[in-house]
Amino acid sequence: MTYYLGIDLGTSAVKCILVDAGGTVKGSLSLEYPLLQPQPGWAEQHPEDWWNGTAACIRQLLERSGISGDEVSGIGLSGQMHGSVFLDKELNVVRPALLWCDQRTAAECAWIEETIGAEELGRLTGNKALTGFTAPKAVWLRNHEPEHFRRTAHLMLPKDYVRLKLTGAFGMDLADASGTLLLDVANRRWSTEVLERLGIPAEWLPPLYESNDIAGHVQPAAAALTGLAAGTPVVAGGGDQACGAVGVGVVREGIASVALGTSGVVFVHDDTYQADADCRLHSFCHGVPGNWHRMGVMLAAGGSFQWWRNHFAFEELQQAQTEGRDVYEYLTALAEQAPIGSEGLLFLPYLTGERTPHPDPKARGGFIGLNLRHTKAHLTRSVLEGITFGLRDSMELVKASGIVIQELRVSGGGARSRFWRQMIADIFGLPVVTVNSTEGPAYGAAVMAASGVLGRDIPSLCEDWIRIQESIEPNPAARKRYEAYYAIYRTLYGTLKDTFHQLTDLVNEN
Ligand SMILES: Nc1ncnc2c1ncn2[C@@H]1O[C@H](COP(=O)(O)OP(=O)(O)O)[C@@H](O)[C@H]1O
C-alpha cells in the first residue's frame, strides 16, 4: 500500500497523520511539548523539543497503525509560522526560538518601518512590520543578544528545522517564507533590498521552494529514529495557514476559510498577487504554486476559549474527566443556555495583544457590560461571541478589498462545535461548510506530499480527496440580533485603546 505522511508542527503539539492513496486518513497521533514564557509577552520553544517530539510521534504512529516505513511514499510538513530558529555554522541551536505569538519586538518593528518606510516596506514585501513576524526577531537578537547574533549562521522557520533534521537539507516554502517580512511576495523571491537595509545576512536564508517541490529525502540517521525508510521524499510543505487552507480545499477564489486554532484566521485565495490597502490583511504566497492569498489573524481565538476553560471551568473539567468527555462540549452547551448577545455582555479577545485588524501588542481583553443577571453561561457565550466578532473584523477587511465570498470552510479545534459553527454563519451572514478532512494543516501537508510525489496539481487532488460534509445556513433573525451587538463591539477597541496601553505600561514598569 501507499501512504503519505502529513506532519503539522503546532504551537502546543506536533500532529502526524497517515493518508492513503485515496485521501482517507488511516492514522493520527499528537504529542505535546512545552511552551516557555520567560517574561510577560514572550513565547519561546526549544527546536530540539520539536524534533524529538516529531521523531517520537512518527515512530509511534507507524507502530500503532501497523504501517511500515517502506509504505510511506512521501512526507509533507506544515508548521506554526514566523518562529525564528537561529543555528550556528555547526547547526547547533543558538537560543530558543521566538514564536509567532511573542510580542517583544514592538521597538524593532518601529525601527524597521522607520528605516525602510512603511509604504516602501509594503511595496517590497506586501506586508507591514508586525511583532510576530521573523525579521523583527532577528533585529531583536542583534539589539539584545549581540553574541548570539554573531554566532548565527542560519535562520529558518520551525518546520524547516524539522525538515533539516529529517533530510539534512536546507529549504523553505514560499508560503511560510512570506511571514518572515524578508520575502518579495509579489515576485516569489528573497528581497535583497530588505535584507540589505535591515543588515540581515542573505546567506542566513535557505533556498526557496513551492510547497509541492521535493526539498530533500529522509537521511539514514533520521530513518533509524523514526521508522521511516531512508530516501523517502520530503516536500517543502507550508506554513500552517496555507496547509490548513489546502486541507479544507480553499484553492480557488470565492471560498474563504476560518481556522479556529489557538489563533483565528480568515483566509482567502488569490489567483494573482494583490497587495492589501495599507497592508491591513497579510498578503502571502499560497501553498498552491503560483497563487497567493490574503488573511487576517487574530492572536487569541481558540486561545481565549482555552484560557476561559483553564481558569473558570473547574466543575466542567471535573464532569468531563469523570465521564471521559471533552470539556469544551460542556462549555459550548453551557454557552447555548444564554441568549444571543449574552444579555448585553461583550468580550474583547485581545488577551495577547492583537494583529488584525488592530496591530497592537498592548491591546488587552475585557468583559464589557456586566450586570447582576449575568451567569457563567453568559460569560462563556460572550467569550465565543467576542472571538467570532473579532474574526468578522477580518472579514470586513476582506469585503472592503472587493473580494466576494460565497462560502466559509471552517477548521481547527473550534470547528468541532456545531453551536459555534452556527454562530459563525449568523455573525458572518454566510453558509458555513465542514468537509470530510478534519485533520486541518496536517491533511494539507499530506496533499502537498502526494502532489509532489505523483506530479499532480494540488487543486485537482483536493477535488478528488475533499468532500463537503455539512453546510449550515445563516439564520436571518439571529443575524439581525448579532448585527446590533457587532456594531457596538466595533467601537470598543478605539474607545479603550489608551486605557489598554496605560495598563500594559503600568504592569511593565513593575
Ligand atoms: N469541542 C470543541 N468545541 C469548541 N472549541 C473547541 C473544541 N475543541 C477544541 N476547541 C478549541 O480549539 C482550540 C484548539 O484548536 P487546535 O486547532 O487544536 O489548535 P492549535 O493547532 O493551535 O494547537 C482550543 O484552544 C479550543 O479553544
Ligand SMILES: O=C(CO)[C@@H](O)[C@H](O)COP(=O)(O)O
Ligand atoms: O501566526 C500565525 C499565522 O500568521 C499563526 O497561525 C501561527 O502560524 C500558529 O497558529 P496556530 O495553528 O497554533 O493557531
